[in-house]
Amino acid sequence: MIQTNLARRGFLLGAAGLGAGAVLVGCTSNEPEQQSDPQQENMAQGDNAEPGEPVTVGFSAPAADHGWMAAMTINARAAAEQFSDVTLNATEGTNDVNQQIAQVEQLINAGVDVLVILPFDGKALTQAGQQAMDAGIPVVNVDRVFDSPLAYRTWIGGDNYRMGVNAANYIAERLKQDNVNNPVIGEVAGIDSLPLTQERSQGFRDALRRHGFDVGPRVSAEFTPESGEARTSNLLQGAQNLNALWNHDDDQGIGVVAAIENSGRTDFFMVGGAGSRNMMDLIKADSGPVKATVLYSPSMASSAIGMARLLGQNKGLGDLAEHEVPAMLTTYSAVVTRENVDSYMDVGFDS
Amino acid sequence: MTKALDTPPVASSTASALRRSLRLDVRLLGLLGVLILLCVIGIITRPETFPTQENLSTMLRLAAAIGVVSVGMTFVIIAGGIDLSVGSIVALSSVWMTTLATQSYGPFVMVLCALLVGLGCGLVNGVLISYGKVVAFIMTLAMMVSARGLAERLSDRRTQVVTETGFTEFFRASFLGIPVLVIVLALVFVVGWIVLNRTTFGRRTFAIGGNAEAARLSGINVKRHTALVYGISGLCCGIAAIMVVARTTSGASTNGLFYELDAIAAVVIGGTLLSGGRGSLIGTLIGVLIFTVLRNIFTQNNLDTDIQNIAQGAIIVAAVLLQQTTSRRRKRKPATSEPGPQPTQATGSQS
Incomplete structure (x- = not known):
């Protein structure tokens, strides 16, 4: 009698546990009902918009552990997709400095044309950037700056x-x-x-x-x-x-x-x-x-890919008189207010 | 108030038991003195803004989540264990309850989801510790890492904003001038106190923490009990997750960061032995309030967080030193009646 009671209790508990598990698993989805991602605009203009010779861009960034950093990687990928002549070779983001150094070395060995590196720690990755430059691969250093200008061809970052x-x-x-x-x-x-x-x-x-x-x-x-x-x-x-x-x-x-x-x-x-x-x-x-x-917009990652493409094709920035891509580019910290918010929606990131 | 004393079944005279219980009360009073001293400092430095009803309810609201977690932690530590995974379980529960899928089912399911996730994680901890014989420190360390990892995976490292207004409205409301969060904290605390001090379950928790082998020999199902204690801790994390989501209107994998340290600190300065077998929920609550008031005073006086961290560390050390001197004095006096130092045995036989 006691045996069957216990068995029934166990069965009921088990069933309740399974049911709860099923409900929980059903609650993991994060798919919005309808997606409206404003596409980023103003990528390449003028002559530079024309497809040029194919460029393979290597990309290495820290783990996307918050909205801004996630947007950096997302933007880089989206920008590469907009150019028919760019192939993006992106590594999995990591917050382990040694692993990021190894990733950069792998990208060098893979023979990419240009490297875009957002280092987890600028100091620690200086050597890796230098290595790439020595191997003749131009490096676009994003946001967290390397210790030595010898380690990058171009720096782009916020202010x-x-x-x-x-x-x-x-x-x-x-x-x-x-x-x-x-x-x-x-x-x-x-x-x-x-x-x-x-x-x-x-x-x-x-x-x-x-x-x-x-x-x-x-x-x-x-x-x-x-x-x-x-x-x-x-x-x-x-x-x-x-x-x-x-x-x-x-x-x-x-x-x-x-x-x-x-x-x-x-x-x-x-x-x-x-x-x-x-x-x-x-x-x-x-x-x-x-x-x-x-x-302090993660759109700089899109720009970094654009600059990497121009570096690979030996072109300069459209409107500037310079024949080459500049060595430093600081993005402007614009103030977004109610009056101009609509024009900035395309660079807003999901936090 | 402090039922720690009925743990070791020692045949000591009621007079000495009374004396010891009084001494424990003295320690709690000392802790209360620290809290009152802090409040006096607050009133002196900011007479217009510190002693207001609004500030009091703000402080209690901020103490709510960590307070609930600390209640669960007190159970675990009294039972001779440790739970390092509380912060990550809060993060996971908060993320799980705020996915778009969960939100679409309404506030009730969100609450249920958080509770189930918390309870589930806690039970996984408990079952593997007691039946799988994994050391508590290692098991909860593993849970700490993987629960946060799962939280990051589910949320895609984004901050999930709660759009379900019914949920936020209910939990941010006040009832008779008291915020709902504070009422929940009070409920959890009262229920926890009754369970710990007025039921067989609580008495067994003390017994297991004091000497697990003796508890087993006296017929307590130590394994099942240990598993349930970790389940309680997990459930408390689920409740805390609801509070955090209500406060910040968002679920994120960064929620509950360093809760394990805050909770352990509060429990330890509250007079609970890290080795188990003795402890008090009231002490834990005072410990939580001390840290909350400290932060409030520092912010109100516009002081840097670094000084605040130093003060926090000093308070922890001072409290533990105070405990050691009192326990040393206790050991020296009734050395004959106490069956050796039970703490060392307790930790050894626990896992």
Whole structure:
């Protein structure tokens, strides 16, 4: 009697477990019902748009562990697909420096024409870049710069300092328009030990000072939504008067916006950083605190592929008088506002 | 309040038992003193913004997720184990409950999904530790790595924003002025306290942590019990995941980062022995609150996070030193009545 009862209990438990498992597996899908990915525009123009001699581009980048980095790889692949004369040889992204060095060496051995490298650590991969250059393969160094100019033919990257400057200028102008005297301006930074965070904060501080303003309450989060929410919640409690808030990173910005909504505060506006599609949607809707975001756009990966193609074909950039691709190219940290957001939707990335 | 004492079935006189229980209370009081001291510092440095009802509810809301995780962790550590995978299970549950597929079934399924995923991961830990004889440290380390990996795979390393407004509205609401998240934390804590201190299950947990072999010989099904304790920890992670998603309105594989360290720190400064057999949920709760208040004060005073980390480390060390001196004093005095130092045996025989 007890035996059968136990057996039945076991059977029921097992069935419940299986059922739960089946339900859970059914919940793993992430396919949106309809996809509307705005395609990136303005790739190659003029004579350069014509297909030239075929170029094989090797591509190596860190693991796509957050939205921005994922967008870098996605953009590189999409850009390569737009050119009929480009074959992309992309390696699996890795955050292991030694593995990335090995990948670059493999790409050199595979005989690619041009290399596009976004190093996990610029210092550590300098040697690998140098090796490629020595082998006669031009290297396009993306964003995180190598230690020595000998290790790359061209560098393309963003401008962290100017991100801060442009955010500060936008905030200052808006506040002056509203005739706010002695405003309290908050800052939600990224990881403070990273040079990029220090540059962004420096630019923000310097530009605000030019307007006679100062940075008020400041916290540093960790580029994750959760840390953004936690730090901002505390910041808002400490700052009962706030006129503007700059958040360095749109990935953590999801948490920052959530914290502002949780607090129910409407007395200030917020400016984002990086340019995720999510933030652009919020700017466009204009219903919440987000009024603008300063770009640090992963579209630079698309440009890097375009430049690699031109390097492989010995062409220069269309509108410049230079016969060659320049050795350095810094992207501009444009301010995306409600007025111009539509023209930037194509470079917004999914955070 | 601290039922730790009924663990070792020692035939000590009620007088000495009373004395020991009083001493344990003194330690809790000391911890409470630290918390009150921190609050006083907060009130002195920020008299207008710290002692407000709004700030109190913000702090409690931020403490909710890590508090629930710490309740589960207290069970595991009292039972002589350790769970390093809590942060990753929070990440996995938060991602699983926010996939587009899960969201399409509505808020109820989202909650259920998080709970099932958490419970499932915890049970996998528990079964492999107790029946598969994998050391708890290694098993949960493996779960920590692979659960986060699975979370990254499911989410494609994107931040999944919750569009299901019913869910966010419910969990971000307040009931009688108290945020729902805080009510959930209180419920989990009360249920946990009753289970740990007023049921056979709790008493067996203490017994297993004190001396697993003795517990087995006295007829406790140690294996099944251990598996269930890890299941509880996993379930708590599921609840915490719901809270994190409610707070940040998003599920991401970066959620719950370093929760294992925060939870273990809170449990240890709360007076639970890392070797098992003795502990208190109230101490854990005070430990969690100490860290939360500390962060709030630092942010409100606009201090850098690095100083905050130093202070946090100092508090952990001070609390453990305090514990060691009290336990040494205890060992010296009633050396005759206590059956040797049980901690060392407990860890050895646990896995």
